[in-house]
Amino acid sequence: MFLPLHDGVPLKNMKTPLATRFLIGLCVAAYLFTFYGPLGEDAVVGGLGFIPSVLFGTEVLPEGYPFVPVEMTLATNIFLHGSLFHLIGNMLFLWVFGDNVEDAMGHVRFVVFFLLCGIAASLAHAFITTEPHRPLIGASGGVSGVVAAYLILYPRVKIWGLFLKGIPLHLPAYWTIGLWFALQLASAFLGGDESVGWFAHLGGFLVGALLIPLMRRRYDPVLARAQAQELRAPP
Template identity: 90%
Template sequence: MFLPLHDGVPLKNMKTPLATRCLIGLCVVVYILTFYGPWGEDEIVGGLAFIPSVLFGTEVLPDGYPFVPVELTLVTNIFLHASLFHLIGNMLFLWVFGDNVEDAMGHLRFITFFLLCGIAASLAHAFITPEPHRPLIGASGGVSGVVAAYLILYPRVKIWGLFLKGIPLHLPAYWTIGFWFALQFIAAFIGGDDSVGWFAHLGGFLVGAALTPLMRRRYDPVLARIEAQELQTPR
């Protein structure tokens, strides 16, 4: 287990990470409506979650479901969360890593990047899951893409985080994110909680890594400064 807490990298291209905050706010609002709104949890999940078997046409939901075209559930499911812990975990990752990735990409490109990673994660899950009838929800796929982008852009930045059972450590991003990725890989291929879409995490991460060079600004001053420092650091 790993939870990021703080990285301390300043924003250089913008004053406020508006896109990151809007994504977090939207996820929180949807969570509140899911569990405390006038609709039932099952109704919201049935109407907006992504169900692979429905996309592939092997299963049909009752009339009125989903609430949107089935292809659009590849997006709507990103903003649903199953529990408060699920929500807090994803939003904490997005809060710590999202602002700097947004700074390196710009508001609109960051939102596009996040959604593409989330969609790719859902599709990765759909083609691999042995239980295509189970709904998939959560921002984990998009967040995984953001984590991959952060690793590429700021590999040596030190991050404060809680490891395993709450051990606080201050380590470079390539160690902290590497540890996180190893946990996802092990859980996906060796065995983890069946209720978690581990392959969605891996799919979002890999697509995020592929998209980052294409969507980052041509010149990022923070990255340039870090790269210059690395060149001056004795090996």
């Protein structure tokens, strides 16, 4: 298990990561609505969560569900979370890695990027899951895409994080994210917790890696070298 805490990479193209904060705020608001709103958890998950069997037409929900066209649940499920720990874990990854990926893209493209990764993750889960009747919820797929983009942009930046049962380590991104990805891969193919959409994580990661070269700001080799020298400089 790995939880990122801090990376220390300064923003170069913007003062405030507005899109990252907006997405975090939206997820928090959705969590509050799910557990403290008038509808209740089951109704919100049934109405906005993604159920593969419903998308494929092999199952029909009661009248009034889902709340939006079933195709839209590929995206609406991204903002729902099943527990406080689920929410905090995803938002911590988004907070640490999202600002620098947003800085490399701009506000609007970052939101589009996050949604595309999340939708791709939902589809990956839909085609591979052995339990298509179970709702999929959570930002993990979109967050996985952000993590992949960060790895490509800043592979050697050292990240503070907590490993296993709280061991603090300070390692380059290619180590920390590499270990995280290895865990996702092993869990997906060797039988991890069945309540977790491991293939959604892998799908989001793959699409994030494919999209970042297309959606980042125009590459400037002079600026890139300057940034690399700054990041390598001793504190």
